[in-house]
Amino acid sequence: MSDHNKTPSPQPDLNRNRLPTLFEVLSRRTLPPVDLFSFYIYMRDQQRSVDYLDFWLDVAQHMSLCRHYVRELRRSVLVGTPEPEGPRSKRSSAILEGLGEMNHPAAGPSMYATEKERDQDAQMSAYMREDRANSGLHDSPQSSQEPRNSTAKPSPNISTPRDVTTDSNSPAHTVARADIRASAEKILYTFLLPGAEREITLPGSITQDVTTAIEDYGRDDPEVFDVAKDYVFQAMERDAFPGFLRMKALGNLIPPTLIMRLIIGLIAMFGGFWTAFVLIFLDKSRLTRCWLILPFTIGVYSLASYQYSLDPVLALIGLSEYTPFNFSRVREQYVRKLLIHRALMVLAVTVVVDAALCVLFILVPGKRL
Numbered sequence: 001m002s003d004h005n006k007t008p009s010p011q012p013d014l015n016r017n018r019l020p021t022l023f024e025v026l027s028r029r030t031l032p033p034v035d036l037f038s039f040y041i042y043m044r045d046q047q048r049s050v051d052y053l054d055f056w057l058d059v060a061q062h063m064s065l066c067r068h069y070v071r072e073l074r075r076s077v078l079v080g081t082p083e084p085e086g087p088r089s090k091r092s093s094a095i096l097e098g099l100g101e102m103n104h105p106a107a108g109p110s111m112y113a114t115e116k117e118r119d120q121d122a123q124m125s126a127y128m129r130e131d132r133a134n135s136g137l138h139d140s141p142q143s144s145q146e147p148r149n150s151t152a153k154p155s156p157n158i159s160t161p162r163d164v165t166t167d168s169n170s171p172a173h174t175v176a177r178a179d180i181r182a183s184a185e186k187i188l189y190t191f192l193l194p195g196a197e198r199e200i201t202l203p204g205s206i207t208q209d210v211t212t213a214i215e216d217y218g219r220d221d222p223e224v225f226d227v228a229k230d231y232v233f234q235a236m237e238r239d240a241f242p243g244f245l246r247m248k249a250l251g252n253l254i255p256p257t258l259i260m261r262l263i264i265g266l267i268a269m270f271g272g273f274w275t276a277f278v279l280i281f282l283d284k285s286r287l288t289r290c291w292l293i294l295p296f297t298i299g300v301y302s303l304a305s306y307q308y309s310l311d312p313v314l315a316l317i318g319l320s321e322y323t324p325f326n327f328s329r330v331r332e333q334y335v336r337k338l339l340i341h342r343a344l345m346v347l348a349v350t351v352v353v354d355a356a357l358c359v360l361f362i363l364v365p366g367k368r369l
Helices: 022-026 036-047 050-078 087-097 115-135 177-192 204-216 222-239 241-249 255-281 286-308 312-316 333-363
Strands: 319-323 326-329
Touching: 022 036, 022 050, 022 222, 036 050, 036 241, 036 319, 050 115, 050 177, 050 222, 115 222, 177 204, 177 222, 204 222, 222 241, 241 333, 255 286, 255 333, 286 333, 312 319, 312 333
Parallel strands: none
Antiparallel strands: 319 326
């Protein structure tokens, strides 16, 4: 069975001998510098598309909120809470009892879920649609031929999906159906509607289907967002994640620092060459010309760091930059090995080029003009 078909664990995989996948990063199964926090910073500062990641995280949190809600109802049924009368309520209770424990907390794209997880999520969504129809809060496609039109914004007093992140049984963490409805509407009004505060670009058919399901049919079950969530995941996996791995797994510097290294390197090399020719044509001693080691070393080191997006000294001591002059310790073991290997290569290149320049300009005979 492939890694994608296994039930993901929220704990980091300390024995991974490869680069992580985007799903593992989003599931918080990785460590710095390829963790979710670093990916968020990358999407915000480099890709300038953090709204897509926020949308995916909010939808994943909405799924967790729904699972929390259904687990609470399932526990109440299993401990003997009387069922309401009526064929629909009996059918809902049967679905509820057949769901199982739903102990897969990581909400990922549907193509990565196991058959059991897909079945459970589909049954959960079916139960939530049935539950809403029974409650009489909204008409549903099964119970009414006329869609419900609603443009009301979610109440600011209702908790949002980010407020519930625990599976605790305590009353303090009870999830109401109004919370789930508010969560779905918050995602719709924040990311999907034209002119939304943080509107993301999706195919028009996807946006229209989600809007119709939530506003006209009153749906708030997780399946409403499945197509949009999978589309956003694939877009991030295709357009953003390869660049993230190149920056974090093969390097340890960010673009602003790289530009600064380029400028310092060019200035140092210009100063080194200018000083070297001045000392040669003034016929200064080789001992005096040994000072050329300083600008050439700084120049070559800075340009090598720019070329390979890597500071070898920082890599050897296990640090990676995530914002200007702020560093995190490299804790992902496979990435640490890659960075050390590349650091040694960059140091070797630096030493060879620096030595060649210094030998050339120190040992060449002087000639006073």
